[in-house]
Amino acid sequence: MRFLVVMVIIASFSQFALAKGLVVSTHPLYLIAQEVTKGVEQPALLLTPQQSGHDIQLTPKGRQMVQDADLVIWLGKQHEAPLQSLLSQKSNAIALLNSSILKTLPQRDVKGRAIANSIDTHVWLEPNNAIRIGFFIAALRSQQQPQYKAQYWQNAQNFAKEMLAVSRVVNKNSRPKNYWAYHDAYQYVERALNLQFAGALTTDPEIPPTIAQIQYLMVNKPQKNMCILAEYHADGHLIQRLAPVTTVTVDEAMANENNFVIGWKKLxxxxQQCLH
Ligand SMILES: [Zn+2]
Structure with a gap:
């Protein structure tokens, strides 16, 4: 069924297949696209590497890029909401979260409870999803530029192989390890690392944590010294109220990386260091 949906998307897509340029919305998608298009073309990144999708300001240049693109790949309105008005009208903009190719998990509230009918949009952090995104881009771009089909597919296969190799060597903990996140972004690596989410400080990285939530976490600590995965701009003073904690700075968007597989591995x- 899922396969069928994908084939329908690709088939209908080929009707406007006149190729020029590939534009992707966020940095992690850009890193995947870069692998798939190696030796053929250079994809363009719509948002700056630091714009993870939570905060978006589109420049006039960005709007022009979208106008000129032959294919725009974005996650979807659930992740890059401000792009919706622009991209929903564009026939060659593909929202990955609407494509049925990804394995998705529901979003969780700050206490770790799943929220019904929601999607955690940090899908690229799951290795199989990253691989699927690679093959999907290869399929779509091959429709537009059939002369490069063999190269796109070879690239997607190479990317899949590398990604699988690094995700296999991850050392799983024998017992699940508890952790907190500044905002809940790392659900998609929990299986690979055998992690147990014990709560987040805030629902959105742009919204400061509430005192009530800090208190909730202090009262519901599953172990004495907790690990917090936090992004660069997280409020260090607030985090210290939860001491003893080990904080590790992580970046869901891999903004400082130029290779997806290496970036994922570093993350x-x-x-893992935080958990020891
Ligand atoms: Zn996030």
Missing amino acids: IKSI
Whole structure:
């Protein structure tokens, strides 16, 4: 069924297949696209690497990029909400979260409870999802530029192989390890690392944590010294109220990386360090 949906998307897509340029919305998608298009073309990144999707300001240049693109890949309105008005009218903009190719998990509240009918949009952090995104881009771009089909597919396969290799060597903990997140972004690596989410400080990285939530976490600490995965701009003073804690700076968007597989590996490594 899922396969069928994908085929329908690709088939209907080929009707406007006149190729020029590939534009992707966020940095992690850009890193995947870069692998798939190696030796053929250079994808363009719509948002700056630091704009993870939570905060978005589109420049006039960005709007022009979208106008000129032959294919725009974005996650979807659930992740990059401000792009919706622009991209929903564009026939060659594909929202990955609407494509049925990804394995998705429901969003969780700050206490770790699943929220019905929601999607945790940090899908690229799951290795199989990253691989699927790679093959999907290869399929869509091959429709537009059939002369490069073999290269796109070869690239997607190489990417899949590398991604699988690094995700296999991840050392699983024998017992699940508890952790907190500044905002809940790392659900998709929990299985690979055998992690147990014990709560987040805030629902959104742009919203400061509430005192009530800090208190909730202090009262519901599953172990004495907790690990917090926090992004660069997280409020260090607030985090210290939860001491003793080990904080590790992680970046869901891999903004400082230029290779997806290496970036993913580094992210996993820093999470593992936090847990020791
Ligand atoms: Zn996030």
